[in-house]
Amino acid sequence: MVVNISSSSEFIVTHPKLDKDEDVHNTLVRAGFLRQTHAGIFHMLPLGFRVQHKLESLIDYHMQQVGASKVALSTVSSEHLWKASGRLEGKDSELFRFKDRKDTKFLLSPTHEEEITSLVATSVQSYRDLPLRLYQVTRKYRDEARPRQGLLRGREFLMKDLYTFDSTIEDAISTYDRVRAAYRSFFTDLRTPFLTAAADSGSMGGNFSHEYHLPSPTGEDTILVCDGCGKTMNEEVAIIDMDEKTAVKVPANETCQSGKIDSVKAIEVGHTFYLGDRYSAPLKLQVKDAQDRTVNVQMGCHGIGLSRLIAALAAVKRDDKGLAWPAVVAPFCVVVIPGKGNERAAEDVASAIQTHLRLAGAEMGCKGEMDVVLDDRDKPIGWKFKDADLIGYPVVVVVGRTYQGTGKVEVQCRQLGVKETLPSIFDAEKKNAPAEIAGYLARL
Amino acid sequence: MVVNISSSSEFIVTHPKLDKDEDVHNTLVRAGFLRQTHAGIFHMLPLGFRVQHKLESLIDYHMQQVGASKVALSTVSSEHLWKASGRLEGKDSELFRFKDRKDTKFLLSPTHEEEITSLVATSVQSYRDLPLRLYQVTRKYRDEARPRQGLLRGREFLMKDLYTFDSTIEDAISTYDRVRAAYRSFFTDLRTPFLTAAADSGSMGGNFSHEYHLPSPTGEDTILVCDGCGKTMNEEVAIIDMDEKTAVKVPANETCQSGKIDSVKAIEVGHTFYLGDRYSAPLKLQVKDAQDRTVNVQMGCHGIGLSRLIAALAAVKRDDKGLAWPAVVAPFCVVVIPGKGNERAAEDVASAIQTHLRLAGAEMGCKGEMDVVLDDRDKPIGWKFKDADLIGYPVVVVVGRTYQGTGKVEVQCRQLGVKETLPSIFDAEKKNAPAEIAGYLARL
Structure with a gap:
């Protein structure tokens, strides 16, 4: 039809x-894709919804390739889980918190490590129940101090988050590599240049992570590319002699002596984390291994900012006509x-x-x-x-x-x-x- | 694949x-469709998510038949709109309310009349811009005093809501009839007996409404069917001589003298409302008509409780094996x-x-x-x-x-x-x- x-x-x-000087958010609004209701909060109009829906379908395709099942976790989460993981408080907490009529304390999930770890903890007993790969595409909420650039830094936003569960570190790293490959296929299908960069694990904890970026002069991130060893990394994790621009130290402590560093402005649109037992240990997600020992499950989490990606694609691909x-x-x-x-x-x-x-x-x-x-x-x-x-x-x-x-x-x-x-x-x-x-x- | x-x-x-005595919610949990996290708050597991996704696709199909476009409105709404419509306060408010870091007052939308009326008000000027039909499938939030029966009365739930906009009462009623026909087709596709009943407009306001029910002994609603005139209606709107069970008065004041009344227990799964200018008047959604007069837009709103429907279908169709x-x-x-x-x-x-x-x-x-x-x-x-x-x-x-x-x-x-x-x-x-x-x- x-x-x-x-x-x-x-x-x-x-x-x-x-209007040549407008930013990409204004172009998206003017072109009828979305409408802002409050700072960082948006309605998707039919054109924007269609793009969002197609992105979700493409993500579904690539998640199926890694054998992931789709779930839909509740957005309302409770404080006790976040206390257990140590992420409830913090001097710059971005959690939206509220109470129900009985004064029970809730929060709007900005991400779902706590909920999914606790869900899986009650569902698996043995290494035979693993690997397990669960993902969802749901709205997240973050009380940003400074929401800006439209969908790029919103307070209510759509995210794909995949969580992986393995019984050994070896299996978990092999899962991590498989997901990275799926991410590369997904971004390749978008027919838009992208960069993968080693990154800091930040507030997620865990062992290591990679970011996925679309290069754009309007981006807030700076990606460093070494023309000697080809390493790409986020500025935050690279220890570089910026005067010399000759040496790059990545977290694994590899050093390239010959390369020159180029910096590229970019927009972050995805992030894969190898979490290890950062969440399984405090939330008691354990299984019996092949030798009948109780071990912490090794986890990964892997996000794509769906609404953010819409704005990033619009920014990268637009020209002076639209x-x-x-x-x-x-x-x-x-x-x-x-x-x-x-x-x-x-x-x-x-x-x-x-x-x-x-x-x-x-x-x-x-x-x-x-x-x-x-x-x-x-x-x-x-x-x-x-x-x-x-x-x-x-x-x-x-x-x-x-x-x-x-x-x-x-x-x-x-x-x-x-x-x-x-x-x-x-x-x-x-x-x-x-x-x-x-x-x-x-x-x- | x-x-x-x-x-x-x-x-x-x-x-x-x-377990023959378990309720449908327990069967759904035991069969791996969902998991309760708090009273009235659920995670959909892969099996439950697949049912939900297929229901949404079927709804998309039938919404396309009435020329409706899909949008995704924000869940976070602001108090000022709800003050304007008169639905902010109330002795039994079910709104979840919260503040951001700047003390701005927000609420989690339990439905979207306020937001969509305000959105469309800034987008249409003339009767030529109408009719307009917009729908979405999003999560809603309601601080129920007594969440119960699993997905049937939840606090975080999934709903399809269609909003229709016409410039005359005549057109609005014709739109209403078209949507009712689409609802009948949708429920027919579910291969499950259903009832349509005239109903009270309740807190939505507006002129008249119809409810859609699946008959079930476990239902909380009572539907009255007159075997004389064939009228079906919710108990709440029928004025009946329950001793005689011979006369039914429907809101339009038609009377059937010959029929006998049968009552059927049922689960409500959908509701269509003809709203008139209940929301367009206070929120100033007006257009110029063909005679260049400024008129209030005539609205309808039409809901299907998606998560609720999953539980209702499960309840109606299960047997002692599952x-x-x-x-x-x-x-x-x-x-x-x-x-x-x-x-x-x-x-x-x-x-x-x-x-x-x-x-x-x-x-x-x-x-x-x-x-x-x-x-x-x-x-x-x-x-x-x-x-x-x-x-x-x-x-x-x-x-x-x-x-x-x-x-x-x-x-x-x-x-x-x-x-x-x-x-x-x-x-x-x-x-x-x-x-x-x-x-x-x-x-x-």
């Missing part, structure tokens, strides 16, 4: 006035815009493209849905072009003057620098318009 | 000891259980059934995913049967003694009273085992 943009179906509230989504997460892959008098024909064209893309997507083992939207609003065609550029559909199809009699449509693809008239939409040949469009999408 | 039940993939924690899900929302449609020595063969059988069901599902325009799980756990076959009965897979396939040499499998389908040996799984004929199984699923 082709979705029509119109007041009765999609709710798209855009303001296609170009947003420019990778096909796999675009709110729609293709928009069909009717020229004057071609309103009815545009419906047929949109349907023909949709049918072809669905079949082509199934054949290509496409991970995302290749979907088409028809812009049937009562607006001038020039206004619709600007709106399409602002929203950032990967492919724009115009059913214009050349269509009558020939069945030919025009296609624009800003990210690929394509602007051309395609063969007839109804040609039975292999190289008809829908096939060409599928080809463009495969490159985006 | 066939999902394997094993510690490395699905996380299924069941206790297949039969749960018995309708195929469209079962955690898996088919479980394949290997007999001793047939572990490898069972994998082939599961794959063959999965492949067939996927194609058959696509052909039948199946609304749910027809999925297969292989029980590869190291447990006796009798234990696996009991576990499958408890979990409530619609179809159980056994790769047992008859398989060797013949390729024949046994199938059990408790809800249909089926227990038979099917033709070879690999027969090229039309009536091979996978085709038979697809046929059974089409009836469940």
Whole structure:
């Protein structure tokens, strides 16, 4: 089914006035993806929700590859678990805390190590019950001192968190490596450059961790890349002689004497932690091992900031015309815009493209849905072009003057620098318009 | 891909000891669908999450039929909006309220009329921008005085809420009727008897409403059905001479003189409200009409309690062996259980059934995913049967003694009273085992 943009179906509230100096958050608001309600708190509108939903589906795909099962833990957590793990208090606590009508003390989970450790502790007895890999995509809450940059540092936000449980350190590290590989596949599917960096474990505790970043001049993180050994790490963990820029010390204490250090601004979008028994020890998550000894379970936790990633992708991929989504997460892959008098024909064209893309997507083992939207609003065609550029559909199809009699449509693809008239939409040949469009999408 | 039940993939924690007196919540916990963390607060485990996810997909399908777009509004809401609508205070307020580090007052939304009315008020100007239909599936929060019966009356729960916006009362009522029809289709797809009843609008305000119930002896609602005029209504709104049981007065003041009243216990799972300008007036959601007059937008709101519906379906469909899900929302449609020595063969059988069901599902325009799980756990076959009965897979396939040499499998389908040996799984004929199984699923 082709979705029509119109007041009765999609709710798209855009303001296609170009403003080169606006930040990415303002572009997302102006393009109708989201709306701020309070500092750090947002409503996702239909376009933003579609991107979010496609990101979640792509994450589901890659989590299945590591044999992870999806759960949905409660957001309301209780103070006693956080007291047990030692994370309840702190001079700069970001926990939102509240009481119920009986004065029981609760908090809104900013992450779920405590809850899942305690859940699994009551569910496994033996090393035979492991490995176990559980993940969820839920909202988290953090009382940020300074919420800023829209979805990049919000107080109510969407996160994927995977928790892994193994009975030996060896197995846990092998699980960790498998998850890192899945993360690399996931970010590769986004068709956007990314960096992996060794990082500080910070408040999570644990033994070591890696961050995943999208390089962007607007990023708040600084990633250091050594051109000698190829090591990439977050500035926080690298001990560097910044004057010389010649030596990098990573936490494992490896040293490269020959390399030069380049620093890159980047946005953090994911983080994998090897936790060891940081949570299993205090929360008593233990199993019997093969020798019948009681051992602490070795854990990992692995996050992707979903709402944050939306803003990061928007920041990295936009240009001075608007947003420019990778096909796999675009709110729609293709928009069909009717020229004057071609309103009815545009419906047929949109349907023909949709049918072809669905079949082509199934054949290509496409991970995302290749979907088409028809812009049937009562607006001038020039206004619709600007709106399409602002929203950032990967492919724009115009059913214009050349269509009558020939069945030919025009296609624009800003990210690929394509602007051309395609063969007839109804040609039975292999190289008809829908096939060409599928080809463009495969490159985006 | 066939999902394997094993510690490395699905996380299924069941206790297949039969207990006839347990309530449905205990069955759901014992069958590994969910876990209670506090009164009225739950974690959904993989089996429960799968049911929830399939219900959400089915709802998405039916919401698309009424041209509704999906959004995701923030859960954190601010007190000023609720003050404006008059719902902030109240002697029995169920709002969870809290403050951030700057002492700003927030609350956790128990529903979203205030937020969506205020959002749409800043987005529409003219009757031409309407109708508008927006829905979401998000968590809600309610500080219940007495949380009980598991998911049926929780404090953190999942709800679908659709909000509709029209410029005239006539259009709004026609929208209301369209949504009611979509609700009927949705409940029909669940293959479970349901009742629609005229109801009181309660704290929502507005003009009239209808409730959707699953009849169940364990239900807390009483639905009255008049065998004269066929009217169905909630006890709360019916003014009845209960001694005579002969006359029903519905709010519209129609009277039936001939009918007799039957009362049925039921569980409420959905509610549609025609709100009129209950929220648009105080929150100033207005548009210019065709005559350029400023008018209040006419609203409707339409809820389905997703987590509640899971418990209601479990309650209605279970028997003394365990749960018995309708195929469209079962955690898996088919479980394949290997007999001793047939572990490898069972994998082939599961794959063959999965492949067939996927194609058959696509052909039948199946609304749910027809999925297969292989029980590869190291447990006796009798234990696996009991576990499958408890979990409530619609179809159980056994790769047992008859398989060797013949390729024949046994199938059990408790809800249909089926227990038979099917033709070879690999027969090229039309009536091979996978085709038979697809046929059974089409009836469940």
